[in-house]
Amino acid sequence: MAEAAVSVIVDKLGNFLVQELTLLHGVSDQVEQLQRELQRMQCFLHDADTKRKTDERVRHWVKEIRDVAHQAEDVIDTFIINAHRHRRRPGVSRFLKRWLLASTDVVGRRRVSKEITAIMAKISEISASRITYGIKNLEDENCRGVERLVPVRRPIVPHVEDSDVVAFDGHMSALVEQLLHHSEKRSVMSIVGIGGLGKTTLARKVYNSVEVKREFGIRVWITVSQDYGLVELLNEILEQVRKDKEKEKLEEVKVIEKLYDSLKEKRYLIVMDDVWSEDVWEQMQAAFPDEKNGSRVLITTRYLNVAKYADPTATPYELCFLTDVESLELLLKKAFANQDVQANCTEDLRSIGRQLVKLCANLPLALVVVGGLLSIREKKYSAWLRVLETMNWQVEGKKCMAILALSYEDLPHNLKSCFLYLAVFPEDSEIQARKLIRLWIAEGFIPRQGRGTIEETSEDYLEELAQRCMVQVVSRKFSCRSIKSCRVHDLLREFAISETKEDRFLVIYNNPNQDTTSPPGPGRRATFHNLDGLKDLTIPNLRSLFAFNMGQPNFCDFGAQLKLVRVIYLSGVRNIKSLPEEIKAMIHLRYLGLSGSTELEVIPSSIGYLQNLETLDVTRTNVKKLPSTLWNIKKLRHVLVYARRGVEGPPPSADLPNLQTLGTVVVPESWGRGLPNITSVRKLGLLFCFQDGGKILSPLLEKLHHLLSISVWVPPKMVRQTKNDVIPCCASNCLNDDNDAMNVEAVSVTIPSGIDTSAFPCHHHIQSMRLRGRWYTTTVGSHEFPPYLVKLTLWDSRLEHDPMPTLEKLQNLRELELMKDSYLGEKMICSAGGFPQLQRLLFSLLDQLEEWCLEAGAMPKITCVHIWRCKALRVVPEFQHVPNLQELELWNLPREFMDRISVDGGEDHYKIQNVQSVSIR
Numbered sequence: 001m002a003e004a005a006v007s008v009i010v011d012k013l014g015n016f017l018v019q020e021l022t023l024l025h026g027v028s029d030q031v032e033q034l035q036r037e038l039q040r041m042q043c044f045l046h047d048a049d050t051k052r053k054t055d056e057r058v059r060h061w062v063k064e065i066r067d068v069a070h071q072a073e074d075v076i077d078t079f080i081i082n083a084h085r086h087r088r089r090p091g092v093s094r095f096l097k098r099w100l101l102a103s104t105d106v107v108g109r110r111r112v113s114k115e116i117t118a119i120m121a122k123i124s125e126i127s128a129s130r131i132t133y134g135i136k137n138l139e140d141e142n143c144r145g146v147e148r149l150v151p152v153r154r155p156i157v158p159h160v161e162d163s164d165v166v167a168f169d170g171h172m173s174a175l176v177e178q179l180l181h182h183s184e185k186r187s188v189m190s191i192v193g194i195g196g197l198g199k200t201t202l203a204r205k206v207y208n209s210v211e212v213k214r215e216f217g218i219r220v221w222i223t224v225s226q227d228y229g230l231v232e233l234l235n236e237i238l239e240q241v242r243k244d245k246e247k248e249k250l251e252e253v254k255v256i257e258k259l260y261d262s263l264k265e266k267r268y269l270i271v272m273d274d275v276w277s278e279d280v281w282e283q284m285q286a287a288f289p290d291e292k293n294g295s296r297v298l299i300t301t302r303y304l305n306v307a308k309y310a311d312p313t314a315t316p317y318e319l320c321f322l323t324d325v326e327s328l329e330l331l332l333k334k335a336f337a338n339q340d341v342q343a344n345c346t347e348d349l350r351s352i353g354r355q356l357v358k359l360c361a362n363l364p365l366a367l368v369v370v371g372g373l374l375s376i377r378e379k380k381y382s383a384w385l386r387v388l389e390t391m392n393w394q395v396e397g398k399k400c401m402a403i404l405a406l407s408y409e410d411l412p413h414n415l416k417s418c419f420l421y422l423a424v425f426p427e428d429s430e431i432q433a434r435k436l437i438r439l440w441i442a443e444g445f446i447p448r449q450g451r452g453t454i455e456e457t458s459e460d461y462l463e464e465l466a467q468r469c470m471v472q473v474v475s476r477k478f479s480c481r482s483i484k485s486c487r488v489h490d491l492l493r494e495f496a497i498s499e500t501k502e503d504r505f506l507v508i509y510n511n512p513n514q515d516t517t518s519p520p521g522p523g524r525r526a527t528f529h530n531l532d533g534l535k536d537l538t539i540p541n542l543r544s545l546f547a548f549n550m551g552q553p554n555f556c557d558f559g560a561q562l563k564l565v566r567v568i569y570l571s572g573v574r575n576i577k578s579l580p581e582e583i584k585a586m587i588h589l590r591y592l593g594l595s596g597s598t599e600l601e602v603i604p605s606s607i608g609y610l611q612n613l614e615t616l617d618v619t620r621t622n623v624k625k626l627p628s629t630l631w632n633i634k635k636l637r638h639v640l641v642y643a644r645r646g647v648e649g650p651p652p653s654a655d656l657p658n659l660q661t662l663g664t665v666v667v668p669e670s671w672g673r674g675l676p677n678i679t680s681v682r683k684l685g686l687l688f689c690f691q692d693g694g695k696i697l698s699p700l701l702e703k704l705h706h707l708l709s710i711s712v713w714v715p716p717k718m719v720r721q722t723k724n725d726v727i728p729c730c731a732s733n734c735l736n737d738d739n740d741a742m743n744v745e746a747v748s749v750t751i752p753s754g755i756d757t758s759a760f761p762c763h764h765h766i767q768s769m770r771l772r773g774r775w776y777t778t779t780v781g782s783h784e785f786p787p788y789l790v791k792l793t794l795w796d797s798r799l800e801h802d803p804m805p806t807l808e809k810l811q812n813l814r815e816l817e818l819m820k821d822s823y824l825g826e827k828m829i830c831s832a833g834g835f836p837q838l839q840r841l842l843f844s845l846l847d848q849l850e851e852w853c854l855e856a857g858a859m860p861k862i863t864c865v866h867i868w869r870c871k872a873l874r875v876v877p878e879f880q881h882v883p884n885l886q887e888l889e890l891w892n893l894p895r896e897f898m899d900r901i902s903v904d905g906g907e908d909h910y911k912i913q914n915v916q917s918v919s920i921r
Contacts, residue, residue: 003045003413005503006069008444010039013076020080026109027079030116034072037123041065046413048135058133064126066503070524072119074541077564077588079112084587168202175206175317179269179296180215182314186290188281190299190307193319195491196365196400199300200273202319206298207271213919216296218268223428224275227510227530229549230283234259237270237287259287267293274428274490275301281310321362328357330364334371334469336379344379352384359391359403365491366403372469373407404495407468417445418461419470420505422488423496424527424546424569430474433462433483435593438615438638442567442590443544455660462486478815478840480767480790507539525567547573562586569593578602584609593617595640605629614638614658623647631656631676641665646687650676663711671696679703685711709768767791790837791815794822801825808834808858820845826872832857844868851875854882867893876900876908879915888912891921 013035052059220240234255307316360366377383437458465471474485500506507523527546544567584606600621608629615638631650638661649665652674663685768791866889900908
């Protein structure tokens with residue numbers, strides 16, 4: 001890990017030499033020499049990092065290198081801060097300021113020169129001692145030329161966890177049988193076993209089974225974990241039960257009452273994953289009514305006492321280790337991902353595989369991780385033998401943790417930092433890929449590779465971790481199959497936490513009684529989970545601050561501790577109404593994330609001092625206006641605001657050459673006289689608040705050659721809420737949270753009547769559009785869509801003629817959503833050969849639709865169909881004509897329709913028999 005830390009600092013010193021050359025004048029030669037010395041030390045660190053696990057002397061040597069690299073970083077960062085502070089000293093005449101600058105710069109350069117000299121002496125001393133410890137240069141030929149980096153733009157191989165499960169079919173059948181036929185009274189069933197046995201995977205398989213989906217009208221999945229919040233869990237269950245778009249947060253008594261009423265007279269299945277304490281069921285059981293209708297609660301836990309406490313009458317389902325045969329099957333399935341194991345695996349490789357199975361002690365998690373390691377190796381005996389020999393050296397009774405260590409040590413050095421970074425998030429968190437990627441970039445973990453953007457390189461890194469099974473993929477984007485969200489297995493997270501402690505990478509505070517004045521160990525980053533507040537923090541030279549679901553952290557109390565900070569990430573932090581002016585001192589800040597701080601209203605104008613800021617996230621806050629000074633920051637890459645409201649956008653004079661994401665912003669009328677330089681933007685959300693705003697759209701699109709997704713809305717009326725606050729009266733209904741630009745793969749295009757859509761077909765790059773509002777005509781013409789469109793949503797377009805003959809000709813369309821009042825007709829027809837790439841289809845609130853015809857050969861790749869609340873639908877579509885359909889969800893449809901597909905004599909039941917999973921609500 002020291003190898004990764006030194007690499008980041010070497011790159012940072014190089015950037016300083018390029019970007020801050022004026023400030024470093026007089027010491028630039030020393031900084032360059034320091035960079036070279038640290039770069040040279042990198043050549044030995046890979047060998048040393050490996051040996052430190054077994055040699056205490058090498059461990060100490062690695063610690064010294066890491067510490068001296070951090071010391072160098074602190075010296076240069078502090079010097080840059082002091083130099084910037086002197087240059088903007090207020091209330092001083094120009095002549096006096098010039099004299100002060102000259103004198104203070106001389107003093108500052110002398111000080112930093114002296115400190116660098118001391119660091120260089122320390123590096124020489126450390127370097128001389130490496131021979132004593134037998135540390136070798138393992139990368140003489142390519143120490144910095146060709147690093148051990150992730151391959152550029154590797155082909156995406158989707159990771160589908162359930163497909164990797166072996167020997168679970170018998171377990172699943174037994175559990176499904178218990179869930180469906182155990183008794184009529186509400187009962188609690190439990191899956192029990194040690195970490196890494198596959199409890200969650202098995203529970204997920206049961207939860208998604210065809211039989212369970214058909215029998216339980218309401219299904220809810222929550223993850224509990226050790227540091228659970230009772231009220232938060234109950235509210236999460238209520239949101240899933242009611243499918244609320246608005247996330248109403250209720251107090252404990254009220255939410256229990258509402259949840260009870262919502263579940264009453266319903267047959268439900270509640271899965272509570274990863275329960276650690278008996279208190280969980282004790283506190284939550286009052287919310288689950290017993291209507292004697294076969295409702296169930298399924299718990300996964302490591303502890304038998306938790307299972308027996310929840311329901312003493314039920315026998316816990318204890319999960320055992322895999323057999324040798326099952327273990328080998330799982331290992332090879334991961335090693336030969338998306339390949340035919342029988343055809344590609346030789347007997348020599350199977351022999352190695354059997355020995356690896358023994359070392360993994362038949363533990364599924366260990367097998368999956370080792371299989372992921374083998375998947376990136378050549379399928380040769382010698383390559384697999386090297387893995388086996390490494391494991392023989394590593395594993396001596398430590399089993400799973402040693403195997404995880406082996407996979408971790410095999411990571412390229414820059415990926416090690418990316419993996420350890422996952423430990424900042426609370427246990428069992430579902431981590432949004434876009435947030436994670438932007439954080440990695442802000443920390444300096446991602447080198448630039450190839451011609452793509454640094455965000456694309458980061459996506460490759462995440463895919464690499466997924467292929468190695470170091471992260472679990474939770475969801476992928478339908479449109480491009482890249483990772484949308486992920487999580488980390490408990491054991492992998494525990495391993496990461498242990499590594500972060502040893503490498504001084506991270507300090508974790510998750511205990512309300514934990515003393516912040518005496519941290520559990522030194523660290524460059526600190527993360528706080530579910531605490532009421534934060535006082536008397538004592539972590540010198542902090543680089544990153546994370547807080548999840550806690551009371552207000554007082555920035556002023558931190559004082560000088562945040563002067564070197566690069567990342568501030570606050571998620572759901574309470575009682576923050578504004579940021580202090582002191583934020584201007586944090587000139588190294590790259591990422592300022594304030595999402596979910598719902599009381600936040602003001603961003604100070606002093607944010608303009610943060611010339612290194614790359615990401616500002618104020619989604620799900622009460623911020624109505626961004627200071628004009630923000631648009632002076634040329635390094636801005638992502639400006640994320642609450643999509644329901646929008647804030648005033650940049651002025652025409654703004655020069656933002658690096659901007660990738662902007663939205664949603666209220667377009668100022670001044671854009672009519674000129675447009676800001678945002679030519680690199682890829683995701684854009686615009687809200688026009690003046691009548692002729694649509695005239696700006698065409699010239700703007702002509703400039704945006706990299707645009708992939710866009711959201712545009714022109715409301716018919718405006719209302720002035722305050723003197724300086726013009727907000728569209730319908731803005732709160734414009735977008736929902738699911739279309740927040742940082743959480744989904746596609747934002748929206750909303751076109752009411754009066755907008756010239758001819759600008760869009762010329763814009764070939766656009767991949768996703770959301771059209772909301774009435775168009776010029778009542779028909780849809782194919783000329784209004786870009787040729788590479790992969791996702792399309794129609795909402796309130798009030799089309800009178802069947803749109804399918806036009807839409808089915810879109811050759812690249814993968815997702816189609818026809819939402820409320822998008823079509824006013826009674827019948828739609830999808831013809832043979834239509835929608836050649838469509839995979840997902842959603843109909844919602846089409847009140848006049850009575851019949852949807854599916855001809856044989858239509859939608860050959862469709863896998864998922866949702867039909868929600870279409871109150872006039874009477875005719876069952878010919879689903880037997882779409883053999884690849886895997887999931888059909890029918891929600892709140894007419895009784896006549898439901899009777900026709902009933903398994904008990906429904907005349908059209910044959911039409912849905914081929915569908916793998918049918919969910920009816």
